[in-house]
Amino acid sequence: MLEVRGLTKIFGGLTAVKDLNFTLDAGEILSIIGPNGAGKSTCFKLIASFLTPTTGTVRFNGKDITGIGPHAVARHGIVRTFQENTSFQDMTVREAVLLGYQKDCKASLAGMIFRSPRARRDEREAGDYADHVLDMLGMTGLANTVSAALPHGMLRNLGIAVALAARPKLILLDEPFAGLNSDETKRGVELIRKIRDEGVTPILVEHDMTAVMSVSERIVVVSFGSKIAEGTPAEIQQNEKVIEAYLGAEDTEIGL
Numbered sequence: 322m323l324e325v326r327g328l329t330k331i332f333g334g335l336t337a338v339k340d341l342n343f344t345l346d347a348g349e350i351l352s353i354i355g356p357n358g359a360g361k362s363t364c365f366k367l368i369a370s371f372l373t374p375t376t377g378t379v380r381f382n383g384k385d386i387t388g389i390g391p392h393a394v395a396r397h398g399i400v401r402t403f404q405e406n407t408s409f410q411d412m413t414v415r416e417a418v419l420l421g422y423q424k425d426c427k428a429s430l431a432g433m434i435f436r437s438p439r440a441r442r443d444e445r446e447a448g449d450y451a452d453h454v455l456d457m458l459g460m461t462g463l464a465n466t467v468s469a470a471l472p473h474g475m476l477r478n479l480g481i482a483v484a485l486a487a488r489p490k491l492i493l494l495d496e497p498f499a500g501l502n503s504d505e506t507k508r509g510v511e512l513i514r515k516i517r518d519e520g521v522t523p524i525l526v527e528h529d530m531t532a533v534m535s536v537s538e539r540i541v542v543v544s545f546g547s548k549i550a551e552g553t554p555a556e557i558q559q560n561e562k563v564i565e566a567y568l569g570a571e572d573t574e575i576g577l
């Protein structure tokens with residue numbers, strides 16, 4: 322589904338991502354981990370086309386999508402969530418999710434204004450789908466809550482809900498467990514499996530090693546921009562290079 326080849330990003334004199342190669346199959350749960358500053362977020366930005374690589378390619382379902390821009394990438398079915406999303410503060414939860422869905426509507430602008438049958442059908446479908454997504458995220462009871470009033474964990478969920486509302490094929494989750502307590506993390510792990518079971522393939526960048534080891538089917542480890550290991554959680558936990566990379570860093574939490 323996703324093929325990253327020779328991906329490199331140089332900022333001035335600093336190589337943030339260096340000749341990175343990995344592939345991802347549809348339906349697989351992959352995590353990218355690595356010490357602080359290893360290049361994980363940059364890698365996400367390159368895939369989602371928020372940044373253009375210095376060299377290398379990103380292919381999605383056989384098509385070259387390198388550097389085509391975030392909107393074009395979204396049209397191909399790739400969305401990205403952000404660590405802190407404050408864009409829908411004034412909207413209710415349901416309104417924010419409906420906004421995420423909008424780009425998918427088929428009715429013309431005139432159709433929407435004059436409420437054509439097509440526009441009415443779109444509206445109904447959007448409402449049904451928004452309710453489905455909210456149910457999936459355990460947010461049905463919060464549908465009419467103003468986003469600014471949501472607790473931290475639920476604001477995170479809302480970001481995921483808005484991204485899912487666009488009905489992507491691939492969702493890039495940037496630190497979905499950051500700041501969550503252990504119960505919320507357990508629910509987060511279940512949620513990621515649920516997302517995958519709905520046909521949306523998740524990739525995570527994450528520091529919470531307990532969550533990573535529990536949810537991932539495969540892990541790619543980066544250090545100083547380069548891939549140093551790739552394998553199952555069990556393989557990664559025993560990998561010497563990985564242990565060394567984490568021991569040498571301030572962030573020593575690898576869950577060993």
Ligand SMILES: Nc1ncnc2c1ncn2[C@@H]1O[C@H](COP(=O)(O)OP(=O)(O)OP(=O)(O)O)[C@@H](O)[C@H]1O
Binds near residue numbers: 358359
């Ligand atoms: N726009 C930019 N301009 C210059 N340097 C940047 C830019 N974005 C990232 N970097 C640098 O590239 C390196 C990789 O950063 P990146 O944010 O990708 O790491 P990360 O693995 O996601 O880190 P963290 O886990 O702390 O979020 C860092 O040294 C960072 O300072």
